[in-house]
Amino acid sequence: MLRFLASRLIVLVPTLLGVILLAFFLVRQLHGDAVEVRAGERGITEEQLAERRHALGLDRPLHEQFLSYLGDVVQGDLGKSYVTQRPVLDEFAELFPATIELSVVAMIFAIVIGLPAGILAALTRGSFLDHGVMGAALTGYSMPIFWWAILLIVLFSNTLGLTPVSGRLDILYYIEPTTGFMLIDTLLSDEAGAFWSALHHLILPSIVLGTIPLAVIARMTRSAMLEVLGEDYIRTARAKGLSPRRVIWVHALRNALIPVVTVIGLQTGTLLAGAVLTETIFSWPGVGKWLIDAIGRRDFPAVQGGILLIAMTIIAVNLVVDLLYGLINPRIRLQK
Amino acid sequence: MSTVSETTPAPPAPLLAFWRDFSRNRGALAGLLFILLVVFCAVFAPIVAPHAADTQYRDNFLTAPPWAGGDDWRFLLGTDDVGRDILSRIMWGSQLSLFIGAIVVTLSLGVGVLLGLVAGFSRGLLDQFIMRLMDVLMAIPSLLLAVAIVAVLGPSLTNAMIAIAIVVLPHYVRLTRATVIGELAKDYVTASRIAGAGILRMMMIVVLPNCLAPLIVQATLGFSSAILDAAALGFLGLGAQPPTPEWGTMLADAKKFVQSGHWWVVTFPGLAILLTVLAFNLLGDGLRDALDPKLKER
Numbered sequence: 001m002l003r004f005l006a007s008r009l010i011v012l013v014p015t016l017l018g019v020i021l022l023a024f025f026l027v028r029q030l031h032g033d034a035v036e037v038r039a040g041e042r043g044i045t046e047e048q049l050a051e052r053r054h055a056l057g058l059d060r061p062l063h064e065q066f067l068s069y070l071g072d073v074v075q076g077d078l079g080k081s082y083v084t085q086r087p088v089l090d091e092f093a094e095l096f097p098a099t100i101e102l103s104v105v106a107m108i109f110a111i112v113i114g115l116p117a118g119i120l121a122a123l124t125r126g127s128f129l130d131h132g133v134m135g136a137a138l139t140g141y142s143m144p145i146f147w148w149a150i151l152l153i154v155l156f157s158n159t160l161g162l163t164p165v166s167g168r169l170d171i172l173y174y175i176e177p178t179t180g181f182m183l184i185d186t187l188l189s190d191e192a193g194a195f196w197s198a199l200h201h202l203i204l205p206s207i208v209l210g211t212i213p214l215a216v217i218a219r220m221t222r223s224a225m226l227e228v229l230g231e232d233y234i235r236t237a238r239a240k241g242l243s244p245r246r247v248i249w250v251h252a253l254r255n256a257l258i259p260v261v262t263v264i265g266l267q268t269g270t271l272l273a274g275a276v277l278t279e280t281i282f283s284w285p286g287v288g289k290w291l292i293d294a295i296g297r298r299d300f301p302a303v304q305g306g307i308l309l310i311a312m313t314i315i316a317v318n319l320v321v322d323l324l325y326g327l328i329n330p331r332i333r334l335q336k
Numbered sequence: 337m338s339t340v341s342e343t344t345p346a347p348p349a350p351l352l353a354f355w356r357d358f359s360r361n362r363g364a365l366a367g368l369l370f371i372l373l374v375v376f377c378a379v380f381a382p383i384v385a386p387h388a389a390d391t392q393y394r395d396n397f398l399t400a401p402p403w404a405g406g407d408d409w410r411f412l413l414g415t416d417d418v419g420r421d422i423l424s425r426i427m428w429g430s431q432l433s434l435f436i437g438a439i440v441v442t443l444s445l446g447v448g449v450l451l452g453l454v455a456g457f458s459r460g461l462l463d464q465f466i467m468r469l470m471d472v473l474m475a476i477p478s479l480l481l482a483v484a485i486v487a488v489l490g491p492s493l494t495n496a497m498i499a500i501a502i503v504v505l506p507h508y509v510r511l512t513r514a515t516v517i518g519e520l521a522k523d524y525v526t527a528s529r530i531a532g533a534g535i536l537r538m539m540m541i542v543v544l545p546n547c548l549a550p551l552i553v554q555a556t557l558g559f560s561s562a563i564l565d566a567a568a569l570g571f572l573g574l575g576a577q578p579p580t581p582e583w584g585t586m587l588a589d590a591k592k593f594v595q596s597g598h599w600w601v602v603t604f605p606g607l608a609i610l611l612t613v614l615a616f617n618l619l620g621d622g623l624r625d626a627l628d629p630k631l632k633e634r
Contacts, residue, residue, distance in 0.1 A: 011468065015471040015472050018472035019476070026484055026488060138614060138617050138621070139610070141617060143610060144571075147587055147602075150587075150594055151606070154599065270477065272480070273480050274479075276572075277572070291480070303484065307481075310477075311475040315471070315475045318474070
C-alpha cells in the first residue's frame, strides 16, 4: 500500500506543475492586459508603461518569471488582492469552509438518496419503480441548476415561505467563527436555535448543488450493479446456495461500488463548479461567489489564486479517490 | 442520427435490427422526436417563429400567456420586460444551443478518442504524458476554466465553447483508454494480433468498435453538458451577450422578475434547456441499449 501511495504521489508532481503553469500564464496575460488597459485609459507615456511592466516583473525572461512565481507559490505566497490588499490565501481560507460545508452536505444528500435508489432500480429492473427512478435521475441530470434554484426559491421561499432565500444564518444570530463551518460553530455557541437556522439555510442550496451528483450516482450505481449481477462469480455465489441478500450486499455491491466511487470522486469538480452558480444565486459567502465577484472587479491575483487553490483541492480529492480505489479493488493495487 | 433515418438502404440487416431494438424504447423515441422538433425549429426559425427574436412590442411589456390570464393570442408564451415574444426567442435560441452542442462534442470526441487509443495502446511514456496532461485539465472544472478564459479573453461564445470542449476531453480520453485496456486483455484481440493485424487495424477495426457503446453514452451526455455549461455561462453574464436569444442569457435577464410574479419569463427558457438536454440523454440511453449487445442479451 505504501508503494502504491508513493507511486500516486510521484505522479501528482507533473500535474501540480501543469496546473501552476496554467495559472501562471493566465495571470501573466491578465497582468499584461491590466497594464495596457490602464495605459490606454489615462494616456500615460511609454516610459511609465515600461516602469509599470518592470514593477510587475513583466520585462524579465519568461522562465525567470515562472521560476519566481513557482517559488512564491511553494512558499504559500499567492499575492495580494487588488481590492482588499489582503493575501489571497487568507481570503480563500476564510471563505473556503462555507463552500466545503455546502459541498459536503450536498454530496451526502446525493449519496444517501442516489445509492439506494440506484440499487433499488437495478434489483427491480424493468419495473415501474425502475422506470420511475431512472426517469427522475435523467431529469435531474438534465437540470440547469440555476433554473432549478430559481424554481425552488419561487416555490419554497416566495410562495410557501418555508425556506430562507439567501445567506448562511439568520441575522438574529451572531456567531464568532471558530472552525468556519456554520453547523459546527453554531453547535459550539450557546445561541439556542442558531444550529437550526444554519441547517435551514443549507436545505435549498444543497438540494440544488446535490441534484446532478445524485442523478449521476443513481444511474452509475444501477448500471454497475446490473453489470456485476451478470458476472460469472455472482452465478457461482448463487449456485453455491448463498442467500440472495448476501449475494447482493456482499458480492455484488462491493464490486459495483468500484466505478461508483470513481464517479463520486469525479463529481467533486462538478460540485465546485456548481458551487459557483449555487453560491451566486443564494448569496452563499463561499469561494465560488468570491471568484465570480473577483472577475467582475478584475481582481486578477484573487482570480488566479482562487483557480489554483480550487484545482489543488480537486487534485487532492482525486488522490484520495485513487487510494480508495486501490483499497477496494486489489487488482489495481497489485498491478503496480 | 443519420443512421437512424436511413433505415431502408443496404445493408439492411444490422440497421434494421438496430432500429427494431431502438424503436422498442419509447423514451428514446420521444427524445428523438423532440430533438427533431428542436432541429426543425432551429432550421426553420425564420419561417415558423411568429415574431423576430428582437422585435419589441411596446404595448405588451410582461404580457402573460393568453391561456394563463393574458389577453393577447399573438404571444403564446407571453412577452418579456421589453415586449419581446418569448416563444419566438426560444425558437431562435435553439439554433445556438444545437450549434454549441455539435461543435463541443465533435471537438472533444474526435480528439479524445484518438488520444485515448494512443494512450491505451502505448502504455508507456506517451501514455503517462497524455494522462498527466488530462489530469491537469481534469483538475479544473469546465465551468471554472471557462470562467477563467472569459476573464482573460472577454465574454464570448466561441471562447466558452473551446473551453468546454477542452475540459470535457479528459472524460473521453480516460474512458477510451480504460475500455481499450480492458479489451486488449481479451482473447479476440490476441487472436487478431497472432493473425498479424497491424497497429492501425488493431486500433480502429478490432478494438474501437467494441469501445463505442460507452463512448456514445458519454457523447450524448457531453452534448447535454455542453448546452448546460454554455447556458450557465450565459446566466452568469459571461457567455452569449444580450440581446442574443440564448436560453441561459434569457434566464439571466428574467431572474429579477421572479419576485414580482412574472413566472412565465423565467419558466419557459429554463424548460427549453431542460427538455432539450433531457431529449439528448434519452436518445443516448436508447442508442446504448440498442447498440450494446452485452446489455441486449440480458
